[in-house]
Amino acid sequence: TALDLVHIPVNTWAMNREDLLKVMQSIQDAKLKDKNVMIHCYHGSDRTGASIAMYRIIFENWSTEDALDEMKYGGYGFHPIWINIEKIFTPENIRWIREQLSNPS
Numbered sequence: 001t002a003l004d005l006v007h008i009p010v011n012t013w014a015m016n017r018e019d020l021l022k023v024m025q026s027i028q029d030a031k032l033k034d035k036n037v038m039i040h041c042y043h044g045s046d047r048t049g050a051s052i053a054m055y056r057i058i059f060e061n062w063s064t065e066d067a068l069d070e071m072k073y074g075g076y077g078f079h080p081i082w083i084n085i086e087k088i089f090t091p092e093n094i095r096w097i098r099e100q101l102s103n104p105s
Helices: 017-034 044-062 064-073 093-101
Strands: none
Touching: 017 044, 017 093, 044 064, 044 093
8 A cells, every 4th residue: 555654753751732733734634635544653652542532532523531531541552651641632722723723824
């Protein structure tokens, strides 16, 4: 299968809303081009899980609680040491990401 690689560097210990916005913008771009998306980080755990959780919230209208539950307990290998990740999922950050996606500059 031919894949278009999109590399979005994200440091687990410093992940922030801008990182997740970049991932969501990449997904939005792929959706507009009717392309499939596969998300994976080096370990396939924390960064992948956070990206999927935000995808669930933004594009599938999941509740934050359900998306975080899947991120932590749904097989993504979440490591509780990364307490910073869950803190990104505030209503303000989610609203900000939605606004950025609806008003690209």
